[in-house]
Amino acid sequence: MQQDDLIGVTLGNYKILAQLGQGGMARVYRAHQENLDREVAVKVLPPWFAADRNFVERFNLEARLIARLSHPNIVTVHDADEYLGHLYIVMQLVDGGTLKLRLDQLQALNQRMDVLEAKRIFTQLASALSYAHEQGIIHRDVKPVNVLMDRAGRPILSDFGIAKALAGSKELTRQGAGVGTPEYMSPEQCQGGPVDGRADIYALGVMLFESLTGRLPFMADNYPALAHSHIYEPPPHPNAINPALDPAVSQVIITALMKNPAHRYQQASDMAEALERAAASLPSLSLLAPTAGTSIKHKRAFVPRVASPSIHAAFVAPKIRPIIAFAPNVVSHFTNINRQTRRAAGH
Secondary structure, eight states, rough: OOOOOOTEEEETEEEEEEEEESSOOEEEEEEEEETTTEEEEEEOOOOHHTHHHHHHHHHHHHHHHHEEEOOOOOEEEEEEEETTTTTEEEEEEOOBHHHHHHHHHHHHHTTOOHHHHHHHHHHHHHHHHHHHHHTTTOOOOGGGGEEEETTTTTEEEETTTTTHHTOTTTTTOTOOOOOOGGGOOOOOTTTTTOOOOHHOOOOOOOOHHHHHHHOSOOOOOHHHHHHHHHSOOOOOHHHOTTSSSOOHHHHHHHHHOOOOGGGOOOSSSHHHHHHHHHHHOOOOEEEEETTTTHHHHHHSSSTTTTHHHHHHHHTTTEEEEHHHHHHHHHHHHHHHHHHHHHHTTOO
């Protein structure tokens, strides 16, 4: 394994302790903020970005804008700076895994996320996006790896503003390509046109499709093919992949994935409300029923043995609590019916 030359290095007030993850444009570390004696997450960009002074200006501007956001489902930005040729941004440490990890765990067991869990996660993400959009900030790169999960299972959206700062970077901008992650990019992003909050709503729809069907709406091994699909091809109907999915829930996904932004939900909060209504129309006894291809035994055992306690708390507890809370009410209901029947029979 290649040695990470930043481990043990101090960037400003932050001593780098361990790598938490690596993406195409940055590495994320667990770090100790020495002056406040707390642990934080530090995202460090590759050194060539610091050589682009226009990018540095955009990066600092976006960091200042994002630092003003205050929402329980948006990661808190503490600091941003440049040190010895390294651009970095300091955020709250969220150590319960990511939505991508959750989806990977379900896929490994050939399972899909159930609607109630999806409703809990996606209504909170929609709330975060609605708040950011009201502040005039568009995310532009909503995807599962950018959804952090805390130990209570709360989704926290990260990397606001990074995609916008990268928009003019010579290192990443390809001719004719928009900025974002191709699998989750809206048609208007794929065309390199101007975007607004409805591009984030489209990406949220892609993630909801992926969560409830177990696959992406469009799959290809290159950017042009994915862009063509987003722009021109209709996505598969969710029920064609997951027949057990309620049609009302499928319609939420279909609306979010409309090609024309004017035909999508116009506010993320509209999508959240539609998902709430669709979930509320489901039979209440579905709380006790396993999802398609999933047994109650599997629901209790889907976390791999190597998972950390924080991942276990984030992903298992929220699914089990509603079942435990609901079951006694069902038992009590049938007990009362039995008593009334015995009285009527003279027993």
